[in-house]
Amino acid sequence: MRAITPARRAIKDPRNAKWLRCGGTWFVGVNALPNDSLGAVASGPRLTGKALDFIRDAFGLTDVGWDRAQLSVCYPGYPRRGAESEAAHRYRCERDAAHVDGLIPEGPDRRRHLREYHSFVLGIPLVASSPDASPFVIWEGSHEIVRDTFQKCFDGIPPERWGNKDITNAYHNLRRKVFDRCERVEVWAEPGEAYLAHRLSLHGIAPWGESASATDDGRMICYFRPEVWDPGRWLTAP
Numbered sequence: 001m002r003a004i005t006p007a008r009r010a011i012k013d014p015r016n017a018k019w020l021r022c023g024g025t026w027f028v029g030v031n032a033l034p035n036d037s038l039g040a041v042a043s044g045p046r047l048t049g050k051a052l053d054f055i056r057d058a059f060g061l062t063d064v065g066w067d068r069a070q071l072s073v074c075y076p077g078y079p080r081r082g083a084e085s086e087a088a089h090r091y092r093c094e095r096d097a098a099h100v101d102g103l104i105p106e107g108p109d110r111r112r113h114l115r116e117y118h119s120f121v122l123g124i125p126l127v128a129s130s131p132d133a134s135p136f137v138i139w140e141g142s143h144e145i146v147r148d149t150f151q152k153c154f155d156g157i158p159p160e161r162w163g164n165k166d167i168t169n170a171y172h173n174l175r176r177k178v179f180d181r182c183e184r185v186e187v188w189a190e191p192g193e194a195y196l197a198h199r200l201s202l203h204g205i206a207p208w209g210e211s212a213s214a215t216d217d218g219r220m221i222c223y224f225r226p227e228v229w230d231p232g233r234w235l236t237a238p
Helices: 004-012 014-019 050-059 086-095 142-153 159-164 168-181 231-236
Strands: 070-074 103-106 111-114 120-125 136-139 184-187 195-198 203-205 219-224
Touching: 004 070, 050 120, 050 195, 111 159, 111 168, 136 195, 142 168, 142 231, 159 231
Parallel strands: none
Antiparallel strands: 070 219, 103 111, 120 195, 120 219, 136 184, 136 203
């Protein structure tokens, strides 16, 4: 796999040291993979496969224009307590740090605002690891609860002004609703496979299992989260 060498370089690059979190057990790696707009790295082939065929057929996206992928790497012991608060660390351990992408915490009180409009989340494992090595977690059907919540929350507000609204309370309420109503599912894949998550889904990362195993690279997954649609489409598209 051509991506593994530039991925390793990115992780070791001192300029990316800021992405090492949770007591050194998680490399967040936002936009850390040096791929081009075709999804290619190191003059390799463009990104292709069945997942992309599905994206084209389901969403009508024929020319995505790939963002630089996130390199999410977990190591044994994830999540150790780092700089985050005790409550945040407990949520990470007990609820897999479940979140909806694009809802950014801002200010000293970490109030949530909608700032990013990802079209989907495409996960591609770069190395082999066991199924209990901090797998991706998703709450099945959660995207419909998220959609319903924000349709009500943003009712009467032009899409270009959605980011001005403080949605913290609505966000906390919908998470509780999801935990009560939706099944938690762990998703695991091997190199050569991929998985696609709905952009509105509540998802996270499970703690490293007691018997989990991986290579020296840890559990390494690259995530593509291109922002293709405008705010209105983010909420209303399939």
